[in-house]
Amino acid sequence: MKEREQEIKASYEEQRGELLEVQANAKTFHSQVEGLQSQIEDVEAQLQRYKEKQLSNNEMLDTLEFEIQEAEQSLEGLQEQNSDQAEVMSEKESFLNLVKDELTQLLTGMQGRESEVKELVSSINKIEKSNVELNLKVEQIIVDEEILVKDCFDKYRVDLRQTLKSFLELHSDELEELASLESMYVMEGESGEIEIKAEAYEFEKKFPAVLRESKEKFKRYRSEFNRLGEINWQAIEDYERQKLRYDFLRDQEGQLKKSLEDLEIAIMHIDEKSKARFKEAYDEVNFRFEKVFPIIFGGGEARLEIVGDIDSAECGIDIIAKPPGKKMQSINLMSGGEKAMTAVSLIFSIFLVKPAPFCLLDEVDAPLDDANVGRFNELLREMSEESQFILITHNKKTMELNDTLYGVTMQEPGVSKAVSVQLH
Template sequence: ELQERVSHLRSEIAAKEARLAERRLRIEEARREREALRARLAQLNRKLNELTARKLALDEEIPSLSERVGELEGEIESLRSRLESLMGEEARRRLQGLQEKILALESEKSSLRESLAGVKERIQSIGRELESLARELEEREGRRRSRLEEISRLREELGRIEERLTELGKREEEILEAARELSETRKSVEAEIEGLLERRANLENRLKVLEREISGLEARIGELREAMESLDEELKDMPEPEEDLLASDLRTLKRERTRVENRMYELEPVDMTAIEEFERESSRLSDLREKMEKLREEVRSIDSLVRELNRRKKEAFMEVFNRVNEHFRRIFAELAMGEGELLLENRDDPFSGGMTILVRPKGKKAVRLEALSGGEKSLTALAFIFALQQYQPSPVYVLDEVDMFLDAVNAEAIGRKIREFSRSAQFIVVTLRRATLRHADRIVGVTMDQKGVSRVFTQEVPGAGG
């Protein structure tokens, strides 16, 4: 029963931890999506404000353009009227100038009409874009509210799971404490049983001695009784003895009988006490043996549970180790164009030994990690970190000049690999290598001027990862 309770608790804890990890991952994804939505929302708001301002400017520009068109049309009509009224040679000279002016005004009027049509079309386009942005804004706002509600719900569930894990942890401690108490009780009972067995052996020896002594006394009493009976028979057949001699023999026999009877009386209480004590101790020994058997059964159950937990722990560890080892082999081959492997010092009992990293760089023999150069060690360590990330990703990684000892080719390989893994996690990398920087989305630099003042600048990297 104890084993079943602990096994059930272990299973429930594992399930709760899995759900907890899943919920935390979902919360982190929701947080990232919420931040993306917030950024997109801010961008849309800025664009909406720009378009609104542009529309207002165009709305203000339309009346002035329309007024200018009217003025031009009036001026053209006026010029035409003046043209008709002019006569003579001077009129012809002025006519030519007026015609040129009319053509220029007509061209300007046509241009203004085209501009006006373009402005109206642009206003309509901006209106459609504003409607589209408004719809998108409303949709994203709805998604943001939905994500906030989901985050709130997940946080509540996360709190319940953490409370349940705490409760299960306390119950596990109680069961382990009960197991320790049972073990101590078992030791105490075993010691008491050993003492009782020794005492029973002493009592059995005393009983054997007393039984032998009683048997001897009973045999002696029988002999004396036979002798008395024989003497009684002889007395009957004998002539009357002298009175003094007969009295002396009788007194001697009576004294012997009294001595024997007194010895029997002395032995009888000792015999009964020993038998009663033996029976009591035997009964107590039987009870202790029964209790001891129960304790042994509980100990066997606990030992079986411990073996089962150790087996499951080993299986879980080996599953993780094998998965990480597979990722390490693949990633090391991609980074170093060589072979790499994780080795356990004791596969039968992995917790009693350590782990060794064995690699074969391209064109070299297989060596352990400690025999590698600084750059090769950095490359191997990064391959191991990336292998761990592949098995159980983290949302954020911070790497501080991990490419310091790498040549340009390996630094480029690390940059590409970080770029690849950045699809599922955020990487913050401190580096001075251009081969790594060219794969970043954004560069944050710190410089110091001649006055010792630090300045921070940020630069977006166009076509990052290309």
């Protein structure tokens, strides 16, 4: 019994030990299960966070994709806008070049107008002088021909009448007797010599001196007639032709004189109108210049002065200015910055008198200090309400003022790229 009891007790102890071991193992397993459960919960929580983060990332990704699409669309729009603005800039540059060319041509034409008028007047004077000389020559030729023709006819007429009269007076008796004896004489031979027939012997014997003198006079008159030659029957036609030419030249001379008078009147009217418009524009610009200059300089005074006689073509305009703290002086004696500010004041004054669609300023703020740049920008902002300004500048303050900024970069060697940014 004791042995059985001991065996049972030993078995009990053994089983109890195993139970304790199992319980210990169960506790260990339970603790491991709890640890695993905790790990599972942590993993699930982390997984949930990952899922939430992934969802957030997906939403962010969708947002980024949407923003990328919007950015691409904006980029395309900016590129199109840049292209349009580049075209507008090109058109404006072309228009500006055209305006500059027209202005240059206008100035050149205005400067050369006086010389052209002088040349025209000189040419007209030469033409008038040549016309006068030609008219004198034509008149002299006509007078000479008239005198020559008249003298010839008068001479022939007078000589013939005188000869006939003298002959009739000296030999009236002999001619009466010759008439009675006409049948006794005949004319023979081309030389025109008179031969007396036999039956005229008594007459020749009776009047030998008269007959001899008559023959000599007849030969002499015939010789003079042959020496005079043929009569110029074209003289009258030549006279009429020269007279027509003379009348035509006189008419041309009258037209030239009338054109010259009209031209002088037109030039006088143009000069008067130009002087009036110049004086009017000068007064308006000078008034604006006196107002704008103190704004840009923060004080001081300035004015425009006409140099020379305004009625002459040699007059000019001088700029007299007095920056703050300095004396009144010509712009030629100012510093570079003062000259630039004074020139800008004059340009803005002209724009206030006659605004233009746009104005291109190339680094006018380069010689200015910060204070002057600020005043320049303030006035430029006010002026931009009336006109569009295009500025080429390296000044940051001036860049901040602009609505649109255009930059040129070279990402690749030899390839320039324009980039635009809307600032306002």
